[in-house]
Each structure stands twice: as structure tokens, then as C-alpha cells.
Amino acid sequence: MAELTAVVHGAIELATATGDLQSDDPAGLRSDAAVAVVDGEIAAVGPTDEVTREYPPENAVHDVDATGRAVIPGYVDSHTHACFAGDRSDEFEAKLRGTTYGELLASGGGIHRTVRATRAASGEELLDNLLEHLDVMVAHGTTTVEVKSGYGLDTETELRMLDAVDRADDRHPVDVVPTFMGAHAVPRPADRPDDEYGEGDPVDADDYVDRVVSEQLPAVEKQGIAEFCDVFCDEGAFTVDQSRRVLEAGAERGLTPKVHAEELAHRGGAKLAAEVGAASADHLLHATDEDVAALVEADVTPALLPGTAFGLGADYADGRAMVDSGAPVAVATDFNPNCHSQSMAFASALACVEMGLTPAEALVAGTRNGARALDRPDLGVVREGAPADLVVLDAPSHVHVPYSYGINRVATVLKDGRPVVGPEWTGERDRDADSGGER
Ligand code: NIG
Numbered sequence: 001m002a003e004l005t006a007v008v009h010g011a012i013e014l015a016t017a018t019g020d021l022q023s024d025d026p027a028g029l030r031s032d033a034a035v036a037v038v039d040g041e042i043a044a045v046g047p048t049d050e051v052t053r054e055y056p057p058e059n060a061v062h063d064v065d066a067t068g069r070a071v072i073p074g075y076v077d078s079h080t081h082a083c084f085a086g087d088r089s090d091e092f093e094a095k096l097r098g099t100t101y102g103e104l105l106a107s108g109g110g111i112h113r114t115v116r117a118t119r120a121a122s123g124e125e126l127l128d129n130l131l132e133h134l135d136v137m138v139a140h141g142t143t144t145v146e147v148k149s150g151y152g153l154d155t156e157t158e159l160r161m162l163d164a165v166d167r168a169d170d171r172h173p174v175d176v177v178p179t180f181m182g183a184h185a186v187p188r189p190a191d192r193p194d195d196e197y198g199e200g201d202p203v204d205a206d207d208y209v210d211r212v213v214s215e216q217l218p219a220v221e222k223q224g225i226a227e228f229c230d231v232f233c234d235e236g237a238f239t240v241d242q243s244r245r246v247l248e249a250g251a252e253r254g255l256t257p258k259v260h261a262e263e264l265a266h267r268g269g270a271k272l273a274a275e276v277g278a279a280s281a282d283h284l285l286h287a288t289d290e291d292v293a294a295l296v297e298a299d300v301t302p303a304l305l306p307g308t309a310f311g312l313g314a315d316y317a318d319g320r321a322m323v324d325s326g327a328p329v330a331v332a333t334d335f336n337p338n339c340h341s342q343s344m345a346f347a348s349a350l351a352c353v354e355m356g357l358t359p360a361e362a363l364v365a366g367t368r369n370g371a372r373a374l375d376r377p378d379l380g381v382v383r384e385g386a387p388a389d390l391v392v393l394d395a396p397s398h399v400h401v402p403y404s405y406g407i408n409r410v411a412t413v414l415k416d417g418r419p420v421v422g423p424e425w426t427g428e429r430d431r432d433a434d435s436g437g438e439r
């Protein structure tokens, strides 16, 4: 028999996020609204009196009274590097004193430092760290998150990271989408546990790309976890030709391309994303109008990561111009040791204040369009048939999310119609329970 999982009712505002960014009502706003959830799926969306007549809240497993509050879809954070070990808070201080991200990377810090810590960490440690980050994310309203590998830069550690991502997905209510990113940086010889490249010899980027293509990707395909293949196409990382090789080889093994493009400098990653039909091109701080037009033409989602520009003290991507040019812009956190915020609300506030998006646009960019960047059009919207991933705010409208910058306005989070944050949450999630591999 079907289960009436939840009825959320009395919402003063429901943002369904069903409109295009370029429409008059991107957030798809309704007032005095209710949502009925049957077997974890949204069965009805409408005025409270109509929905509750058909689906009485007292008959539901979870009666969620949202009187005076706003309800939005759970955030879909389409770009993170949330699986890692170690701490780089001292680099935050160094950056404040003027050291650049490129300087840190070139001197063996940055990504390389996290690579050393991640290689030294067990699968259990990686899993525990990731679960803690997922706890913070869901508390801030995220119900689906993409997590990349890329702090191993060797086959064994890349697979261990993806395994931790897969186990975290089993263990945690937040859905975790796995991306392989062996081409995150060219490893340094000193970072190698063995002498694979010869003592002290600098690692040649083309040789490393050979390794990604001929060793890492076959192993990743065999492991069968990753869905996407991402590459850091940028100054100090991989060229367009090297990136293309990795993405084409990944696509042959069933992994959909994604590109870190035009972050530190303009290097052609956006055009490459259009050429290979990537799901998204991310960062785009230095993207041109022509790049954005190519992305729109090729149906690639431009994913903006304002937290990164904030932390780097860099100029922001021109989100306003992209939206005005018709682009289905997504906004994500880029949570990583260099951009240590798991909060989509903070990313939304920056998208409004620094990139010129309206609160309604920022909402759609962080929900529906985040889902678009992950090829999951069923997520990030409140409509019949969609999974019931809903956030009740301790506020009367979605505007209060970016308006209350630095403050968490999340009152209750429902994942598939079940409370996983908030007063209704029974704490049924058992961190020690094992539904995946061994811990
Ligand atoms: O998206 N740019 C490359 N990768 C990450 C940073 C990772 C790190 O610094 O650890 C990013 O910003």
C-alpha cells in the first residue's frame, strides 16, 4: 500500500524553481501552498486547503507545519572536492598576506599538499571526513552534491577516494554524485610514494596524461563508481589538448565530461567543454561572451563558483551578463580546502551581491540548474513526480536566504519526504550502520 510519507502545509511561499532563469518568474512562486509526498515522491503541489483535503496531514508519517515559512527545493551543489584529508587553514592566512593560489601550487602547497595528506589517509578516514562535510551540507539545505576525486593523482588513491564517495552515498541521506578527476594537477615527484617517474625528475604533464588515460581510467571504469570525468584545464595545470585527451578517453569509458575552465587564466577550456559536449563548464572567471555563447549553443551548463573568487580575492565571473545572454547558469560551492564553505546559501548571497543575480535567479541556479549540471533534470524542482527533497526555511521568503548572509535559515530538510534535519528528524540515521562496504 502506498505510504503518505509527508504533508508540508501552510507555506506562506513555495518556490518551485520550475521557471527558466530568463522567465518572468524563475522561482515559480506560489503562496499559501502545500506539498504532499507519497512513497518519497511529490504527489501533489497546490493551495493548502486543496492538498490537505485530499492528503490529510494527520494521516501522514510526517506532518510538517510550515505556517508562516517559505519552502524551497533542496540545493543541488554541482561542484565540490569534499573528499580529502588534511588542513590548509594556514594557506588562507598566507593568501591574506598576498601569496597567490598559483604560487602556493607551484611551491608544492595547495592541491599538492592535500594530495600528500589524502594519500596518507585510509579509506575510513576519508569516509569519516566526507560524512562530516555532508552533515554540514545537509544542515545548510543541500540534498544532492557532486564530489570529485583528484587528490590522489595515482590509481590507488583515486580509487580509494571514489570508494569513500560511494560509501558516503550509501551511508548518508544526501545523494552523492561521483566524479573522477585524476587530471586535477600534474603530480610532483616528491609527492610520489614510489619512484614511478624516476628520482627527482620533474613529472612531465604529457606523461602524466598518458598515465591517466592508460592506467587510471581503465581502473576507474572497472571500479564502476564514477559518472563524470573532470579536468583542470588552466594555467599551471593541463592544456586544452591534454584535457581533450583525458575527456575523450573518459567518454569512451562512459564518463560524461566536465571542465574546470577559465579559472586562473583564459586557456580555452570553455570552448573545449562545448566541443566535447560536457555537462558543465565550471568557474569561467575569465570566460568571454563568445565562450558563453558557445556553451549555450552546445547546451553545456555554465557553473559559477563565487566562493572561490571570494577566497582568492579575484574578480567574479559575470553571472548577470551570462543570464542576460540566455545561459542556464548554475551556482555551486566548489567546497575544497582552498574554498572552505559547504554553504549554498553563502554561494547564493555572493551570486546576488557580486554577480548581480536576483535572489530568485540564485535559487534556480543552485537547485534546478545545479541538477542540470549533473544531468539530473528530475532534481532541484518542486513538481509532481519529483523526489521530495524540500527545505523549510525559518523565514517567510526565499529572498531571506541571500539576504541573511552568514546566517543559516534552514529549519527542516526533507530528503525523499523524510526529515533529515529539524524537529521532526528522529535521528534514524545510524552512522555506524553499514549499508555499503566495510568501515
Ligand atoms: O575548483 N581549481 C582546481 N581545483 C579546485 C581547487 C582545489 C584545491 O585547491 O584543493 C577548484 O578551485
Ligand code: FE
Binding pocket: 079, 080, 081, 260, 334
Ligand atoms: Fe573545483
